[in-house]
Amino acid sequence: MDNLTQQMAQAFDMAPIGMAVSNHRVLGVCNTFFAQMLGYDRRDLLGQSFRILYPSHAEFDRVRDIGLKTMEDHGSYSDERMMQRKDGVPVWCRFRARTLTPDDPLAHLVMSFAQIYDQVDGGQLTKREREVLSWLSRGQTSKEIGRELGLSPRTIEDVRARLLRKFEVKNTSELLSRMSYARPRG
Amino acid sequence: MDNLTQQMAQAFDMAPIGMAVSNHRVLGVCNTFFAQMLGYDRRDLLGQSFRILYPSHAEFDRVRDIGLKTMEDHGSYSDERMMQRKDGVPVWCRFRARTLTPDDPLAHLVMSFAQIYDQVDGGQLTKREREVLSWLSRGQTSKEIGRELGLSPRTIEDVRARLLRKFEVKNTSELLSRMSYARPRG
DNA sequence: ATCATATACGGTATCAATACCGTATAAACA
DNA sequence: TGTTTATACGGTATTGATACCGTATATGAT
Incomplete structure (x- = not known):
């Protein structure tokens, strides 16, 4: 067992930022921060569609399309987007993605999610x-x-x-x- | 060999954001983005002091102290900081850190570095x-x-x-x- | 030596932002 | 049922931001 590989895996898991891997919009691996940020147990997310992390099906479709061309051209993409926590509360994130399969960007994606702001006390934004x-x-x-x-x-x-x-x-x-x-x- | 561990290690390496692990301010592992962002070959960074990534010794000492207390209290810390690329060009980053050793925060740190802006064509900021x-x-x-x-x-x-x-x-x-x-x- | 640029400052004109005053409707909630 | 909050809009007054006009010095590059 490669020691370096294990260190990298631990770093992934303990990173101070949300990280996830998807294959055709299905979640492969994610780290602790990602699961916590969205209110899930990490094991419950494995194999799930990313659909459950967005507020609506329309939003789920929208975010699929907006970065596609950029990723085909540059291999990576970034924007700000709204995710939905398990309890329904929206979470605004700086989203970054790199595709490992530029011909079919969504086939294999590595993503990072940086929470943009803390919960505004009591209420979220309208x-x-x-x-x-x-x-x-x-x-x-x-x-x-x-x-x-x-x-x-x-x-x-x-x-x-x-x-x-x-x-x-x-x-x-x-x-x-x-x-x-x-x-x-x- | 654990397949999940390998996937996490690959995600770490291919992340669309700079990531690194340090032990007492010495770089343990880093990913491709981190090395590229700072103009190094990844192998040249292993085992190096973080000192070489800061513009001066004073700055190196300053960034050690500013987050220490927050990390002892909360286990994590974030700020904006200036790093120095191999060719001397400053790189401004959103820095995030989580310590795995809260009693001695710098003993084992996982960090992420998000480049804040692209090189302004031709010149950097004064x-x-x-x-x-x-x-x-x-x-x-x-x-x-x-x-x-x-x-x-x-x-x-x-x-x-x-x-x-x-x-x-x-x-x-x-x-x-x-x-x-x-x-x-x- | 000349040229470009950063620095530093003054004036002035215009537009934007912010903070108030007010009214009104609709939805959520106790 | 009253209370709060978001929405939407009007006026007005003050401050801030931005874009110009100008001058001057210093520095670094060609």
């Missing part, structure tokens, strides 16, 4: 809040987001204000940098 | 730019940063403008969300 947040991270102004969503810029400012309150930050810059990783609160 | 960036990510205004660094707010605005140009983004929000992970350019 759909509107997540929607606005994702436009904000592209640098869009309230006016632009309003046009995009068919709403008054004033309404977008309301959503922004709620986001700032929930995360206890003083402006959008601090909000967006806080989104990049889970930080101890306070 | 010290001043990085310095201002780190204050921006805490939501500080130009006026506040100016006070902090003993400079005119006007000068901070110049540095901001350079940052926006270098990253080809249109405002600070987009800049800070771009900082959170390496993204294909363009």
Whole structure:
């Protein structure tokens, strides 16, 4: 038994970030962090479809398509996405993937999932809040987001204000940098 | 030979993020991404001190101390830090660590390193730019940063403008969300 | 030596962000 | 049934951000 192989396997399991391997969207291996982040026992996830980790079938289909072309071209892909914990609570992650089979990217994928923010005390974000947040991270102004969503810029400012309150930050810059990783609160 | 162990080891090696294990600040194992990110051949890193991956001895000592207490208390720690590539080019990373030995955190560490931004074409960031960036990510205004660094707010605005140009983004929000992970350019 | 760039600073103009004031509706909840 | 919260919108006032105009010094590269 190769000692190096065992060390690497242990490092995978104990990594401070969620990791998983999938074959055609079926979970092969995952590590402890990944299972814990999503509220499962690690053994219950083996052989399961990734479908159960997404809030809806539509979202499950959407995330399949968005990175495909990038992975065919570059072998890897990254985005921010919403996962669903076992108890239904959404978890926002920085998702990274590398395919070991560029011709058929989904055949063999190695993925990492970095939880983006801690649970906001008590409540999660509403759909509107997540929607606005994702436009904000592209640098869009309230006016632009309003046009995009068919709403008054004033309404977008309301959503922004709620986001700032929930995360206890003083402006959008601090909000967006806080989104990049889970930080101890306070 | 355990098949699961081998799969986990392969996942470690092919992960789309830098990973490494250290014992008392000496590198045990690392994966392909980690070695590539820092410009080394993976075999050259085994058994090396982490010292060579930091720009100075002072920085090497600093990063040892800042997470120690948090790791003793929580077993894990995360920050943003500057690493140094083999050719001397600085690499900014989201650093995450979990200790397997909470009593003596540095005895056995599993770490992940997510590169925060791609090389800005041609040039890296200057010290001043990085310095201002780190204050921006805490939501500080130009006026506040100016006070902090003993400079005119006007000068901070110049540095901001350079940052926006270098990253080809249109405002600070987009800049800070771009900082959170390496993204294909363009 | 010239050129480019980073640094540092001043002014001014415009737009965006934030924080308030207010109203109103709908859903969730005790 | 009242209370809270999210949603959506209007106005207004203040502060911040960004983009220009300009000058000046220092440094490093060609």
